[in-house]
Amino acid sequence: MDKQEFILAQDREIEEVTGKILRVMRRAVKLYGFWGSVSRYILMRDELRKFVKCGKTGSERNFRKSLLKRFSRIHNKITCGHSPFQFVLMAEYILGLDVPGPIVECGCYKGGSTAKLSLLAEHTQRKLYVFDSFEGLPEPKDEKEAYVKQDGFSGQKYRFQAGQYKGTLDEVKNNVAQFGNLEVCEFIPGFFSESLTAFSVEPAFVFIDVDLVSSARDCLRALWPLLKPGGYFFTHEAMYPSYIEGILDREWWRENLDQCPPVIFGAGSGLSPIADTIAYMRK
Numbered sequence: 001m002d003k004q005e006f007i008l009a010q011d012r013e014i015e016e017v018t019g020k021i022l023r024v025m026r027r028a029v030k031l032y033g034f035w036g037s038v039s040r041y042i043l044m045r046d047e048l049r050k051f052v053k054c055g056k057t058g059s060e061r062n063f064r065k066s067l068l069k070r071f072s073r074i075h076n077k078i079t080c081g082h083s084p085f086q087f088v089l090m091a092e093y094i095l096g097l098d099v100p101g102p103i104v105e106c107g108c109y110k111g112g113s114t115a116k117l118s119l120l121a122e123h124t125q126r127k128l129y130v131f132d133s134f135e136g137l138p139e140p141k142d143e144k145e146a147y148v149k150q151d152g153f154s155g156q157k158y159r160f161q162a163g164q165y166k167g168t169l170d171e172v173k174n175n176v177a178q179f180g181n182l183e184v185c186e187f188i189p190g191f192f193s194e195s196l197t198a199f200s201v202e203p204a205f206v207f208i209d210v211d212l213v214s215s216a217r218d219c220l221r222a223l224w225p226l227l228k229p230g231g232y233f234f235t236h237e238a239m240y241p242s243y244i245e246g247i248l249d250r251e252w253w254r255e256n257l258d259q260c261p262p263v264i265f266g267a268g269s270g271l272s273p274i275a276d277t278i279a280y281m282r283k
């Protein structure tokens, strides 16, 4: 690449990032209003500083700083189904987790979340297992499940459909290779109702982002019994009441897992105003 081409490529990158920032700002103002967006920005800035400061040694703080830069690059380059702070928040739990064992991700879309988790897996010397159909969502079981998602601010309903959030295995692998660490990953393609039944590895950390109650139940049925004591089971969609009701249904837990549902932290609200779709259960 000669100098002229290099400058043009840089200009294109700046335009791309600026365009994305403007789109994000417009969306934030629409959802939270002007002052709401400003206060979220300030909260985010403070939380990111806190995240770096929480590193116990100089090298840990440097790692945290570089992690934030790489997370931000991933977010700018890959279409993600999560908001930026969610993985910073989960990073704190993974970095502080003293239970040995791999990380499991269910629902990776284009691999943005996978790339982030792979960097955390690499740093904590864990393996990352990635489960997805790589064909997008299955057909929702019924209309209730199809309409789980509702924007908390605008109140707009949103219908899930088969094939939505599709990222092919090649797409995901390319993205992880470029922005994360492919070497720590193992991909297990297929719908969870089949792909998870043969899994017998005991994870220390699980993250599911699967939208549908039936998909989440497939993950819980297979992974909750395998999760190590002290391990975390994080889920997306924490702010949607019918999702939370669906995964915490007492009868379902009794029939399928022979126990009462555990406490879920962040249900209905998320774990932070800037990570409002994340909740967790601890075994």
Ligand SMILES: C[S@@+](CC[C@H](N)C(=O)[O-])C[C@H]1O[C@@H](n2cnc3c(N)ncnc32)[C@H](O)[C@@H]1O
Binding pocket: 079, 080, 081, 082, 106, 107, 108, 109, 110, 111, 112, 113, 131, 132, 133, 134, 135, 136, 137, 138, 164, 165, 166, 167, 190, 191, 192, 193, 209, 210, 211, 212, 214, 215, 218
């Ligand atoms: C919202 S996307 C995940 C977003 C991703 N975690 C991110 O942050 O970019 C939901 C993913 O779950 C997968 N999925 C949902 N239900 C599934 C099922 N029953 N079996 C396999 N994959 C499923 C879809 O293929 C899709 O990739």
